Amino acid sequence: MVAASLQSFAAMRGPATAEERAQALDYAQSLEQHPLAKDSLEKRMWLTEWIVEVPDVTFHLCCKEMKALESLDKVNNTYSNQLRMQAIYSQAAFQLLHPEEKSTARIQAAGLAGTLRAYRAIQQFDPSAKYPLLDNLMSLEKQGKLEKYVQRQKKCLKS
Secondary structure (H helix, E strand, C coil), X not given: CHHHXXXXXXXXXXXXXXXXXXXXXXXXXXXXXXXXXXXXXXXXXXXXXXXXXXXXXXXXXXXXXXXXXXXXXXXXXXXXXXXXXXXXXXXXXXXXXXXXXXXXXXXXXXXHHHHHHHHHHHHHHCCCCCCHHHHHHHHHHXXXXXXXXXXXXXXXXXX
16 A cells, blocks of 8 residues: 555656666765765665655565664664665666666665675774674675675575
8 A cells, every 4th residue: 555655656756867766876876885874864765765766766575684674773773774774876877877787686785785885884983892693794795795695595585
C-alpha cells in the first residue's frame, strides 16, 4: 500500500531534472567523504526525499543485505543510520553515473562500496567506531569480492 502510494506520488512528480541529478550526485559523494559534516543531515534529508519522489532513480536492498545493515544498530547505533542510508545514496549516485547498468548486484555492490567509504571516513574521525560486518565487507572489497558477496545474497536479488 505504501509502495503504491509512493509510486503514484513519484509518477505525478515527473523525472529528475539535470540540476537535481547533479545535486544528488554531489550530495551522495560528499556524504561518502564527509559523513559527519555539519550539513550532512540536510543533505541526507534532501537525498531521501528526492529518491522517494523521482520515478527514474530506484534503489535495491536485498532482504539479507538490509537485515545485515540493520544489525549495525546492535553493535553501535551512533553511526548505524548514516551508514545504512549511505548504501541507498551511493546506489543512486552509481545509477546517475552509469544509467546503462542493469545488474542489480553491481548496483548494490556500488551502494555497499559507498557505505564503506563513509565508514572509513567516520573511523578517521572516531577510531572507536567499529562494525565487524563492515570490516568484513572491507576485506571482501580489497579482494575484489564485494559483488560476489551481493550475488550470494540471492533472496530478493532480481539480476
